[in-house]
Amino acid sequence: MVRPSLTDLTAFVAVATRRSFRRAADELGTAPSTLSHAMRALEERMGVRLLNRTTRSVSPTEAGFELLARLQPALATLDEALDSVVAFRGxxxxxxxxxxxxxxxxxxxxxxxxxxxxxxxxxxxxxxxxxxxxxxxxxxxxxxxxxxxxxxxxxxxxxxxxPISFICVASPAYLERFGEPGSPEELERQRCIGHRMPSGKLYRWEFERAGQELAIEVGGPVILDDEELMVDAAVKGLGIAYVASPAAEAALAEGQLRQVLTAWAPAPExxxxxxxxxxxxxxxxxxxxxxxxxxx
The missing domain is CATH 3.40.190.10 (Periplasmic binding protein-like II)
Incomplete structure (x- = not known):
């Protein structure tokens, strides 16, 4: 068997991971037809089908998945070896x-x-x-x-x-007026600052305690799609916000916000x-x- 070139193997990895000759060709700066011919030639040299092709999709065969799993770390190691000499260029x-x-x-x-x-x-x-x-x-x-x-x-x-934690925070003034929730279920009786996700859906607040996981739909006077604005709204006493801890750390340190439902905070991510x-x-x-x- 004639050993495939590094170019052919790199092209195979691109096609197998992108699952598309067009996307792989865009990435490699070549034409999809050229890439398709190169993959057929590679399969002929190796004597095994590596890709399943239809009019709309391409996916690795069992042999293709095996080759992909071995090539990816090998190519990554090669990249690191080449990059290690960059410092000598200046x-x-x-x-x-x-x-x-x-x-x-x-x-x-x-x-x-x-x-x-x-x-x-x-x-x-x-x-x-x-x-x-x-x-x-x-x-x-x-x-x-x-x-x-x-x-x-x-x-x-x-x-x-x-890793960062996702926490519930509220201003001292809000908690004095409306009380502090003792469990996620009590958020239904609170004023919460909604989180609009990029998809357009409202985020369900996630909680975890002793292996028990909850996802709560909340309601309140305002819905925002930016965590910094959620923190600002919470500081103004508009409700309880559910945010990543770095977004609220300054307001927590200055006493403008307090963390609530601490025992229900999910594991850091x-x-x-x-x-x-x-x-x-x-x-x-x-x-x-x-x-x-x-x-x-």
Missing amino acids: HVAGTVRINAPRLAAALLVRDVLPVMAERFPDVTVDIVVEGRLIDIVSAGFDAGVRLAGSLHKDMVAVPLGA GVAVYYPGHRAVPPALRAFLDAVKGTR
Whole structure:
């Protein structure tokens, strides 16, 4: 058997993970027809079908999944080996495009960008604030930031800072007037600040205690789609807010807010910078990831 080239193997990983010749071709900068012919040639050389094709979709066969599982870590290791010599070229330059929700973008500005400005002054970090979980590859981003549990398996995740908690907070004035809820069920009798998700749906507040999990639909005088505004509304006494702890930490420290239903707070969740595992990591992105690793 003639050994496949690295180019062919990289192309196979792109097709197998994107499940589309068109999307893989866009990523690789080639034509879908060229990529399709290359995959057929690869299958002929290896003597085994790697991809199932229909008029609308493409997916790995059992042999394809086996090859994909072995190639992804191997290609990632190769990328790291190549990137390790970048320092010998001198300085790193370029642009890194990052997609992140507002709270995660604030963490990047606070903890990562100062490191980038100091260590890699010729790298531009272009952050686009986006609440929806999007396909960062097709949208032209180098990496994204989301809760680690929401990421696809074909993404490489690098933890960003410490795990965050989701908490209920209210102002002392509100609690004095309406009382403090003793359980999540009592929120039905409280004034709550609703959370409109990027999909348009209202978020159901999630709680956990001793293995018991609850998801509560709440009501109140205001619905918002931005956590900073939710915190501001809670400080103004408009109701109880359910937010990620970093969004409320300043108001909690200053006594403008108090945490309630502490015993029902769900386990903290990790936040991660993620990027496609099958793509070569450019030097500028590698520098950004190194700065992110310093936040742990």
